[in-house]
Amino acid sequence: MSYIKNLFDFLSTPTISFTLLTVSFPFIFPPSDWFDKKNKQWGIYKLWTNKGAFCIFSFITFFFVLGYFDPYFNLTMTKPDNIPIILMIYSMIFVVWLGMKQAYINDERLERGEKPEEWTDPDDKVLVWPDLVYIELIALIIFMVGLIVWSILIGAPLEEPANPASTPNPSKAPWYFLGLQEMLVYFDPWIAGIIFPIFIIVGMMAIPYMDINKKGNGYYSFKERRLGYFIFMYGWFVLWVFLIVVGTFFRGPNWNFFGPFEWWDPHKVVPLTNVNLSEYVWVKLLNKGLPASIFAREAVGFVIVIGYLFVMPLLLAKTKLKSLFEHYGPIRYSTLMLFGLAMFALPIKMYLRWLFNLKYIIAIPEWFFNI
Amino acid sequence: MADKEKKESLLEQLGESQVWKSIIRSGVPRNRRQRMYAVLGNVFLHLHPARLPRHAVKIGYTWCMGGLSFFLFVVLTITGILLMFYYRPTVEYAYTDIIDLTEQVPLGIMRELHRWGAHAMVLTVWLHMLRVFMTGSYKPPREFNWGVGVLLMTITLFLSFTGYLLPWDQLAIWAVTVGTNMARAHPFIGHEGPGASLLAIGDINLVHMGSDVRFALLGGRFVGEATLLRFYVLHCIAVPFIAMIFMAVHFWRIRKDGGISGPL
Numbered sequence: 175m176s177y178i179k180n181l182f183d184f185l186s187t188p189t190i191s192f193t194l195l196t197v198s199f200p201f202i203f204p205p206s207d208w209f210d211k212k213n214k215q216w217g218i219y220k221l222w223t224n225k226g227a228f229c230i231f232s233f234i235t236f237f238f239v240l241g242y243f244d245p246y247f248n249l250t251m252t253k254p255d256n257i258p259i260i261l262m263i264y265s266m267i268f269v270v271w272l273g274m275k276q277a278y279i280n281d282e283r284l285e286r287g288e289k290p291e292e293w294t295d296p297d298d299k300v301l302v303w304p305d306l307v308y309i310e311l312i313a314l315i316i317f318m319v320g321l322i323v324w325s326i327l328i329g330a331p332l333e334e335p336a337n338p339a340s341t342p343n344p345s346k347a348p349w350y351f352l353g354l355q356e357m358l359v360y361f362d363p364w365i366a367g368i369i370f371p372i373f374i375i376v377g378m379m380a381i382p383y384m385d386i387n388k389k390g391n392g393y394y395s396f397k398e399r400r401l402g403y404f405i406f407m408y409g410w411f412v413l414w415v416f417l418i419v420v421g422t423f424f425r426g427p428n429w430n431f432f433g434p435f436e437w438w439d440p441h442k443v444v445p446l447t448n449v450n451l452s453e454y455v456w457v458k459l460l461n462k463g464l465p466a467s468i469f470a471r472e473a474v475g476f477v478i479v480i481g482y483l484f485v486m487p488l489l490l491a492k493t494k495l496k497s498l499f500e501h502y503g504p505i506r507y508s509t510l511m512l513f514g515l516a517m518f519a520l521p522i523k524m525y526l527r528w529l530f531n532l533k534y535i536i537a538i539p540e541w542f543f544n545i
Numbered sequence: 546m547a548d549k550e551k552k553e554s555l556l557e558q559l560g561e562s563q564v565w566k567s568i569i570r571s572g573v574p575r576n577r578r579q580r581m582y583a584v585l586g587n588v589f590l591h592l593h594p595a596r597l598p599r600h601a602v603k604i605g606y607t608w609c610m611g612g613l614s615f616f617l618f619v620v621l622t623i624t625g626i627l628l629m630f631y632y633r634p635t636v637e638y639a640y641t642d643i644i645d646l647t648e649q650v651p652l653g654i655m656r657e658l659h660r661w662g663a664h665a666m667v668l669t670v671w672l673h674m675l676r677v678f679m680t681g682s683y684k685p686p687r688e689f690n691w692g693v694g695v696l697l698m699t700i701t702l703f704l705s706f707t708g709y710l711l712p713w714d715q716l717a718i719w720a721v722t723v724g725t726n727m728a729r730a731h732p733f734i735g736h737e738g739p740g741a742s743l744l745a746i747g748d749i750n751l752v753h754m755g756s757d758v759r760f761a762l763l764g765g766r767f768v769g770e771a772t773l774l775r776f777y778v779l780h781c782i783a784v785p786f787i788a789m790i791f792m793a794v795h796f797w798r799i800r801k802d803g804g805i806s807g808p809l
Contacts, residue, residue, distance in 0.1 A: 367727025
């Protein structure tokens with residue numbers, strides 16, 4: 175048993191779990207023909223069958239049952255405010271499973287030249303009274319009963335009265351913001367707390383204008399829109415839901431990582447050995463001191479950031495993504511690139527941190543301008 | 546058999562009465578025409594069209610999540626109003642009022658309903674968004690409504706966040722402290738944000754700890770009395786007001802954009 179627990183602790187280390195998710199995601203939601211071939215070859219599409227659901231949910235349930243009887247994980251998972259996260263894990267995976275199952279059925283139908291399952295004769299309509307209002311009534315009664323049972327079983331949490339003088343360790347934001355708090359490990363507050371949220375909101379609002387694939391409108395489907403699907407699912411599940419789970423279950427005192435079955439040791443010592451890019455360049459590579467001028471000091475960082483966000487899309491528009499650029503036009507193309515590159519900046523920075531202990535690409539603490 | 550006939554006729558009679566007809570304009574909905582009138586003539590039901598394509602009533606298509614989100618908003622409004630009778634948003638009383646609520650009200654689960662309902666609403670809104678994405682329903686002509694939906698999701702999170710402070714316990718003030726500390730780093734208008742030092746006249750910084758966006762949000766330099774009042778007003782009046790406007794647009798646009806999405 176302790177072997178299994180140690181394995182879980184090891185697997186849930188952000189470096190390992192994030193890498194596993196990132197690598198497996200294109201195989202689960204194949205964005206291109208090559209991945210699609212592998213998906214078929216390895217039978218990953220079977221996840222979206224009843225057997226697949228059984229396997230997924232037994233695995234998750236096994237994990238939570240193990241956690242419930244573990245003295246340490248029990249403390250985290252049975253916290254009243256963490257119950258929604260367990261519900262989130264189950265419901266999110268269930269609805270994606272349900273959607274993907276129907277999508278695969280529809281994909282097959284479309285391949286055979288049939289209409290999607292949702293299609294019905296426009297003249298054959300049902301009446302809202304009684305066909306819809308009764309379903310709504312039943313749904314809300316069941317839902318309300320569930321909510322009342324939940325409310326009777328678990329009391330709303332109330333800790334000691336507010337005391338500005340005693341900061342709890344760790345201090346956590348409400349669970350739905352823990353993805354942002356987790357991003358704080360890799361980015362400064364002005365990016366993780368302001369720029370990213372704005373980009374997430376505006377970027378999501380821009381999705382219908384960036385994804386101009388007309389297919390797959392109004393029915394579950396995957397094949398017709400697999401690249402858009404992959405990007406959205408990766409952003410939603412890996413860069414949002416997964417980070418919430420990490421922030422809630424795996425972050426203990428001083429925001430250090432703890433495996434689910436580890437004790438939250440407040441004195442855990444984690445070496446802080448992060449180094450700025452400017453120090454890498456000037457001190458380690460060139461063997462000089464940091465130059466006095468801020469712009470000279472951070473020149474390499476500026477080149478990288480501007481190159482990544484602005485020059486690279488320009489070059490791609492002339493070369494590899496030429497057809498996309500011509501199809502999209504300059505405004506749509508730059509919107510897509512800006513939001514897409516900003517999104518993938520998060521995993522890139524995470525790996526730079528893990529692989530090279532890189533702290534900031536541009537570090538200007540004088541102006542609070544650290545990237 | 547005779548009994549049933551009698552009951553039907555009783556209902557029928559009731560349906561023909563002046564009182565019934567004055568309230569429910571169309572009488573007992575028995576035939577197709579009356580059933581359509583039942584929806585069209587009712588201010589609440591006429592959010593719906595009178596007739597729907599068959600797939601729209603399938604739970605596997607909609608997951609019911611949009612409707613349940615709205616239902617939860619109603620539940621939270623009602624339980625919230627009841628909670629407001631007992632709760633005073635001051636540092637002196639807030640915490641003890643919550644204690645009172647749990648200890649003095651027999652079988653009281655209003656706070657539980659309100660808190661778990663709020664968490665559930667965040668979930669249903671997210672699931673609704675996933676459903677809309679997976680069915681590609683954000684595609685034309687519904688692009689704008691997807692945008693309104695994203696804003697509604699943000700509003701839901703902000704509603705939940707402002708409510709988080711009100712119990713005034715350790716959980717509340719530190720979660721809100723962590724959350725609002727982000728505002729310090731807002732570019733230009735947060736005192737620890739990039740560019741804030743540019744906004745200065747001579748040596749005097751215009752953006753400092755007592756004038757930045759975090760100060761505006763908290764009504765002070767740290768989470769305190771003014772913050773509690775501010776979050777209370779935001780939570781009970783301001784944000785629900787905004788949410789209702791966006792919801793009205795959201796629902797109206799569903800109908801205007803051709804009703805529920807579906808394959809053509």
